[in-house]
Structures are given as C-alpha cells and as structure tokens.
Amino acid sequence: MVFESHKNLSQYLNNHRDTNKSIGFVPTMGALHQGHLALMKKALEDNDFLVVSIFVNPTQFNNPEDLKKYPRLLEADLKLMESQLDSSNFITYAPAVEDVYGKIAVSKSYHFDGLEDVMEGSQRPGHFDGVGTILQFLFEVVQPDRAYFGEKDFQQLQIIKKLKEKLQLPIEIIGYPIHREESGLAMSSRNARLSPEGFIKAAQIYQVLKEAPGYFSKHSIKETIAFVSKKISQLSGFELEYFTIADEKTLSPATIKDSSKNYRAFIVVHLEGVRLIDNIPLN
Numbered sequence: 597m598v599f600e601s602h603k604n605l606s607q608y609l610n611n612h613r614d615t616n617k618s619i620g621f622v623p624t625m626g627a628l629h630q631g632h633l634a635l636m637k638k639a640l641e642d643n644d645f646l647v648v649s650i651f652v653n654p655t656q657f658n659n660p661e662d663l664k665k666y667p668r669l670l671e672a673d674l675k676l677m678e679s680q681l682d683s684s685n686f687i688t689y690a691p692a693v694e695d696v697y698g699k700i701a702v703s704k705s706y707h708f709d710g711l712e713d714v715m716e717g718s719q720r721p722g723h724f725d726g727v728g729t730i731l732q733f734l735f736e737v738v739q740p741d742r743a744y745f746g747e748k749d750f751q752q753l754q755i756i757k758k759l760k761e762k763l764q765l766p767i768e769i770i771g772y773p774i775h776r777e778e779s780g781l782a783m784s785s786r787n788a789r790l791s792p793e794g795f796i797k798a799a800q801i802y803q804v805l806k807e808a809p810g811y812f813s814k815h816s817i818k819e820t821i822a823f824v825s826k827k828i829s830q831l832s833g834f835e836l837e838y839f840t841i842a843d844e845k846t847l848s849p850a851t852i853k854d855s856s857k858n859y860r861a862f863i864v865v866h867l868e869g870v871r872l873i874d875n876i877p878l879n
C-alpha cells in the first residue's frame with residue numbers, strides 16, 4: 597500500500613495504533629539497495645508493522661546539480677520491496693514535495709550542540725537543517741516506536757539522536773552497521789551513478805580505509821591522517837574532499853589520542869563526479 601498524502605497516512609496509522617501494535621520506521625530517499633532492505637528486515641523483526649518513506653528531500657541538498665542528478669526509481673523501489681518483504685506488514689509513504697512543504701520548500705533552523713558544524717556540516721551548509729526538518733515532519737506523521745538508520749551516514753545518525761533529545765521524542769533511534777558490497781564498497785544510492793568501471797574502482801576507498809585502524813594503533817592521529825590521505829592521492833581518478841579522525845560522541849576532530857575515547861575515521865572521496873562517503877571505527 598502506497599500513500600502520497602501525509603494526512604491519509606496519519607489517519608491510517610492512527611487506526612493501526614488502536615491495535616497496540618509497534619511501528620518501525622525506515623526513512624529513505626529511494627534508489628533502494630540491500631542496505632536499505634537490511635534496515636527494513638531488522639525493523640520487521642523488532643516491530644509488528646513497518647513504514648518506509650521514499651522522498652528525495654530538496655532542503656538537504658546545498659548543490660542544485662546534485663539534487664537534479666539524484667536517482668529517482670520509485671517504481672523499481674516498490675517492486676524490490678514487494679519481492680523482499682511481506683506486503684501485509686508494511687506500507688510506503690512516497691509524497692510529492694508539496695505534500696511535505698506546501699508551495700515553498702524551506703527548512704527550519706536547528707542547533708545540534710555543535711554536531712552540525714563539522715565534516716558534512718561545514719562542507720554542505722544547511723544540510724543538517726534540511727535533515728532535521730524532514731525527519732521532524734516524518735516523525736510527527738508516522739509516530740514510530742523505533743526508527744532505523746545506517747551507520748554509513750554516522751554523523752547524520754548522531755544528529756538524529758540529538759534531534760530526538762531536543763524534541764523529547766518517544767522514539768528509539770537504532771543505528772545499523774554499514775552494509776557493503778562483496779568488494780567492501782559501502783552501499784549507497786549514489787553508487788548507481790558510477791560507471792561499471794567506476795563501481796569496481798570505488799572499492800579501493802574501503803581497501804585504504806581498512807588499513808587505518810592498524811596504522812592508528814601504532815601512530816599519532818596526525819600521522820594516520822597523512823597516511824590515508826597519501827594513499828588516496830596515489831589512486832588514479834580519485835579526489836579526496838576530506839579525511840578526518842573524530843571523537844565518536846562529539847564528532848569533534850581529534851588531534852591528541854585519549855584512551856578514554858572512541859575514535860572513528862571519516863572519508864569523502866569524489867570519483868566520476870560522484871561524492872562517496874565511508875567511515876570506520878578505529879579503536
């Protein structure tokens with residue numbers, strides 16, 4: 597069952613809530629892959645019912661060209677879900693922009709205690725305001741018991757947890773490990789924009805990233821950043837946007853190791869004009 601109106605969806609879910617069945621929620625921007633399906637299957641394991649949203653949110657794109665090129669494959673997405681999930685236990689919300697924003701798509705402003713000022717936040721101004729706006733809207737409409745997000749967008753996951761805290765939402769936010777291709781490439785809707793050769797080549801990002809934890813255990817943060825950056829620079833066709841080591845909790849870029857903290861490495865690389873992100877825990 598596919599809803600295009602948030603009002604109709606809300607009414608349907610209100611009737612469903614009367615049965616006291618738990619609701620799991622997986623928000624997506626479509627172009628679904630096995631990583632999305634893993635989230636959905638996990639949500640169905642944990643809950644009685646699943647809601648999936650498919651919506652390319654314009655307010656989280658600071659690059660109009662990126663928004664224009666983002667893959668939109670609704671018909672294929674619906675067929676994929678129908679083939680992989682029990683249709684009696686889930687519904688889909690796939691609205692037009694007007695149903696979410698009205699006539700003008702504008703984001704609200706949020707303060708996430710500094711989580712929004714680093715990495716993706718500094719590189720993509722306004723991005724997390726757009727993320728916060730769409731998720732606040734979706735959470736209010738769906739009112740799920742649990743919502744599921746992949747750790748590939750680790751900074752986004754931390755910001756969503758902060759959004760829950762700020763808005764005092766009665767939702768459990770669940771992060772799920774990065775789903776990877778056999779090659780190690782982090783699954784992403786953006787991968788569909790790569791050529792067949794680029795898709796194979798992109799796996800080198802993770803091959804380099806995998807070396808970081810071992811190197812980090814014996815070297816300084818500065819040396820580890822230089823090591824990974826040099827490795828990427830030696831790969832033909834790759835352009836490194838940034839490689840950062842940060843405290844997992846605060847996401848603040850780290851300079852000196854502290855044994856009481858958990859660190860994670862974050863990387864953004866451009867290949868064939870496609871922006872690819874990945875991350876890995878270091879300790």
